Amino acid sequence: MSALRFEHVSVRYGSHRSGLTAVDDATLTVPSGSVVGLVGESGSGKSTLARAAIGLAPISEGAITLDGADVRSFRRRRPIQMVFQDPFSSLDPRMTIGESIAEALPRDLRGGRARRAEVARLLDLVSLDADRAEALPAALSGGQRQRIALARALAARPEVVIADEITSALDVSVQGSVLNLVRELRAELDLTMLFISHNLSVVRYLSDHIAVMYLGRIVEVGPTAQVLADPQHPYTRELLQAAPTRHGDLLAVDPVAPVAVEPADPHAPPSGCRFHPRCPIGPVARPDRQICVLSEPTRPTGPVGAACHFAGSVPPPQSAVLLSVTATTPPATAADTLN
Known part of the structure; x- marks a missing residue:
């Protein structure tokens, strides 16, 4: 497995006057053999x-590299x-499950007995x-289709897997499985994975590191345990306070009240x-903090950091995180919520 690096990446659509910058100067590393959770509304x-x-x-602008090679240079091989998020639209309804998986197999396994054996595996x-x-x-349920989508992704023997909200379209009863x-x-498989979600409870369960995005x-x-126990950016704190668990919010104490303003x-x-x-x-x-209006805070370019002029100025909650980041049970199910 290799490290996936996003180096000052920007993605823009349309013209400069009427266009949209969906991603703005993003720098992030997904280390080899690690799971990085990317969260945000x-x-x-x-x-x-x-x-x-x-x-x-x-x-x-910028570049995305895998083991030093620009991802735009990959043509035939897709490492x-x-x-994708929706298991009902990610599979061709006219192809059997075996055909969908086999389509992603390396060329030396696309024929006959070897192909059938690999699909079964x-x-x-x-x-x-x-x-x-x-x-x-x-003929399959949403959860089964998402398992097929995982199998098809693994069929290509990738170096990195990106999972984009893969449980959000599923029934709550099957999300945990x-x-x-x-x-x-x-x-x-010692996977290297970028796991995307808006739910910090899910990210807590799977990820070694967390990256938080807001408006591109x-x-x-930072490391999952560190970000959840002592979030430095106020937006991260809001996400934590909005994450439901069987015990309430992930943060036991809310030392500052959120501002009721639309994004x-x-x-x-x-x-x-x-x-x-x-x-x-x-x-x-705090009207005296006009620097937030006038100056953009330095954005994190390393493995740890927060883009806030007053990062860490809010004291951490007294009881930190209610759920251990090393928990062996998945986030709360419907039954947990009812209980």
Whole structure:
């Protein structure tokens, strides 16, 4: 496995006057053999950054490299594979499951007995019976289709797997089983993975490191335990306070009240720190902190950091994180919520 690096990546659509910068100068490293959780609310640029890595979104500036090689140089071989959010549209309804998986196999395994054996092995790897190879996607549930999508991604023998909100379209009752499968595959295959989600409870369960995005920019990065126990950026704190668990919020104490303001228009982002109109420790609450309006904070370019002029100025919660980041059970299910 190799490290995937995003180096000052920007993705823009349209013209400079009426266009949209979906990703703005993002720098992030997914270390070899690690899982990096990329979190943020809808529209923050998470999926766009992932699509840029596999060539489905244009890279306007910067570079994305895998083991030092620019991903745009890969033509026939695709060492980065992506599992998409919607399991119902990611499979061709006219192809059998076996055909969909076999299509991604290396050329030396695309014929006859070797191909059938490899398809059966991949189905077993995602805990499905080999006879599912003859079924059409319409005969499968959402959870089973997402397992097939994982098997197809692994069929290409990738160096990096990108999982984009792979449980958000599933019933709550099957989300835990899919997350358990991802965790088992990661341990068995030593996967390098970029795991995208808006749910920090899910990211906590799977990831070694966390990166937080807001309005196209990465605003905080760090080891999972560190970010959850002592978040330095106020936006990260808001995400933590919004994450439901069977015990309540992931943070036991809310020392600052959130500002009731809608997210900014990504076509016309605020000056300075993009989070300042919503920030509970910024100029809305503290008029003396006009630096947040006038100056953009330094964005993290290393493995740890937060893009905030007053990072760490809010004291950490007294009881830190209620759920251990090394927990062996997946995030709360529907039954947990009811209980």
